[in-house]
Amino acid sequence: LLVTIGVTMLVLTATVTALCIYFDLPWYLRMVCQWTQTRRRARNLPLEELQRTLQFHAFISYSGHDSAWVKSELLPNLEKEDIRICLHERSFVPGKSIVENIINCIEKSYKSIFVLSPNFVQSEWC
DSSP: OHHHHHHHHHHHHHHHHHHHHHHTHHHHHHHHHHHHHHHHHHHHSOHHHHHHHOOEEEEEEOOGGGHHHIIIIIHHHHHTTTOOEEOHHHHOOTTSOHHHHHHHHHHTEEEEEEOOOHHHHHSTTO
C-alpha cells in the first residue's frame, strides 16, 4: 500500500511539473489572479470615480508584426476623429510586468481593440 501511494504521488508530481513547464501554468495563474483583483477593484468603484480613471477611449492590442499597419492606417484614422488611443509604446510603465501593464491600460480605457491577424492569433498574448 505504501509503495502504491508513493508511486502514485511521484507520477502525480511529475505530471503536474510537466504540465506547468509545457503550458506555462504559473504565468496563467498569475494572470488570472491579477485579472480577478482588477475585476474586484472595478466592481467596488462608484461610477463617478470610474469615469475619472478612464483616460482613453480605446486600448489597442496587436502583434508587433502588424505595427506598421496599426501606426500607418488604424491609429491615424482613429486619432483624426479625436479618439484618445492607449498604445503600449506610449502608456506602459517601465518596471511593471507586461500583464500588469495590459490590465492597467484596459482599466484606463472605455473599450479595447484587438487586431486579430494571423500573427496576433499565433502570439502568446492572444
